[in-house]
Amino acid sequence: MPTPAPPGRLPVIDLLRGLALLAMALYHLSWDLRFFGFVDWDLVGGTGWIAARYLIAGSFLALVGVGLVLWHMQGRDWRRWAIRLNKVAAGAVAVTVATWFAIPDEFIFFGILHSIAVASVLGLLFLRLRPAVNFALGLAVIALPILWRSPLFDHAWLLWTGLGTQTPHSNDYEPLFPWFGPVLLGFAAARWWLRARAPGGTIDGGALGRPLRWVGRHSLAVYLIHQPVLIGLLLLVGMALGRDPHAMLSPGPDQAKELIDCQVQCEQRGGGMEQCHAYCSCMVDGVQAQSLWPALRPDATRELKDRLLGLAASCSR
Numbered sequence: 001m002p003t004p005a006p007p008g009r010l011p012v013i014d015l016l017r018g019l020a021l022l023a024m025a026l027y028h029l030s031w032d033l034r035f036f037g038f039v040d041w042d043l044v045g046g047t048g049w050i051a052a053r054y055l056i057a058g059s060f061l062a063l064v065g066v067g068l069v070l071w072h073m074q075g076r077d078w079r080r081w082a083i084r085l086n087k088v089a090a091g092a093v094a095v096t097v098a099t100w101f102a103i104p105d106e107f108i109f110f111g112i113l114h115s116i117a118v119a120s121v122l123g124l125l126f127l128r129l130r131p132a133v134n135f136a137l138g139l140a141v142i143a144l145p146i147l148w149r150s151p152l153f154d155h156a157w158l159l160w161t162g163l164g165t166q167t168p169h170s171n172d173y174e175p176l177f178p179w180f181g182p183v184l185l186g187f188a189a190a191r192w193w194l195r196a197r198a199p200g201g202t203i204d205g206g207a208l209g210r211p212l213r214w215v216g217r218h219s220l221a222v223y224l225i226h227q228p229v230l231i232g233l234l235l236l237v238g239m240a241l242g243r244d245p246h247a248m249l250s251p252g253p254d255q256a257k258e259l260i261d262c263q264v265q266c267e268q269r270g271g272g273m274e275q276c277h278a279y280c281s282c283m284v285d286g287v288q289a290q291s292l293w294p295a296l297r298p299d300a301t302r303e304l305k306d307r308l309l310g311l312a313a314s315c316s317r
Contacts (some may be wrong), residue, residue, distance in 0.1 A: 011204035011213060013066060018212030020060045021219050025226045027056055031171075032230050036238060045264050057112060057174060058182040064116050065123065065186020066193075072127045073194065081120070089117045091224050095172075103171060105294065110160045111172030113223070118160075118176060119183045126184060131191040138184030145177045167265060169296045282315035 030049075033039045043049045071081060092113035099107040108114075126134055145162050153164035162175025193199075204213060215222050235245050262283060266276035286292070292311065295304035 010070070010198060010201040011209075012201050013063070013070070014213040014216035015203065015205050015209050016059075017063050017216035017219050018209075018214070019216075020056065020063060021215055021222055021226075022212065023052075023056045024060065024223075025230070027052060028227055029230050032227075032234055036234050038234070038237075044261055057179065060112065061115065061119065061174075061179055061182040062186035062189065064119055065183040066190040068120065068123050068127060068183075069187055069190035069194070085117060085120050087220055088113055088120065091220055092117055094224065099171065105296065106169045106171045108170055108172045109168075110175055111170070112174045112179075113220075114160070115174040115176070115179050119180055122176075122180065123183055123187070126187060129187075131188040134184045134191075135188035138181045138188065140181075141176075141184060142178040142181035167261075279315050283311065286311045286315065 030039075030041060031043060034041055034043055041049070071077065092111070095108050095111060095113055126137070129137075149163055149165045151165050153159070153161050154166050155164075158164065159168050160175050162177040162179070167173070204210075239245055262280035263276050266280060271279070287295070287308070290307065290311065292304065292308055295308040
């Protein structure tokens with residue numbers, strides 16, 4: 001089969017990237033509304049919310065794979081690749097530092113920017129594979145953490161793999177497994193699409209799509225500033241309603257959220273509903289009573305982790 005000609009910039013990719021970022025911003029707005037107490041939506045346990053989270057993050061990472069294939073087809077401009085990688089890595093570090101100070105109990109240590117940075121390097125090993133091979137590998141990467149996990153990967157320095165048995169407390173956790181899977185699927189989809197001469201590649205959404213294409217071309221900058229903007233706007237709304245901004249910014253651990261988190265994870269591991277509810281209620285009450293919230297952080301001291309394990313053993317009985 002003849003190799004397709006290197007494509008130029010395809011408007012539909014910028015449009016899709018802009019749509020994905022808009023969906024992500026709306027999802028984050030929902031979290032902010034929940035965090036500040038404006039709504040009581042079940043974002044942790046609600047089936048629709050869980051599906052939305054996976055679809056949004058998955059589409060964003062699949063587009064990363066598409067972008068890498070286009071870069072490869074256009075002649076592999078290593079300078080452009082390095083500049084982009086450095087920007088994404090710097091953004092990931094900025095997010096980690098900012099959330100470490102803002103929400104130390106749930107800081108972001110391996111979020112979507114970290115995942116994109118790793119995929120931008122690791123993906124180079126897979127770019128030359130056949131689309132069918134990347135498609136199969138992508139499904140395997142997604143399936144592996146569902147089928148197999150090990151306590152060996154529960155160590156703080158290995159949480160980025162996503163293969164541990166414990167889910168860390170973080171406001172954005174996109175580990176290598178399963179989230180490198182959508183990138184590989186993006187490789188396969190892009191190759192097949194280009195072989196078909198990129199149908200729809202010139203679709204730009206017209207006048208309505210212009211702002212979305214702009215967002216798609218500046219996705220990293222928009223991603224980094226959208227949360228501070230949303231939080232600032234919600235703080236202004238809260239102040240207009242007579243709320244104390246300091247209380248809004250430090251509401252403390254959300255026991256309902258922690259209980260739902262625990263319940264979902266317990267039932268996913270095969271526990272009964274009543275058994276899981278009793279265990280998780282005991283854990284949340286015990287963590288609150290003993291001020292053990294810092295023990296849930298990946299960098300918790302051994303002493304705190306031992307106390308948490310002791311509480312878990314007690315609640316299991």
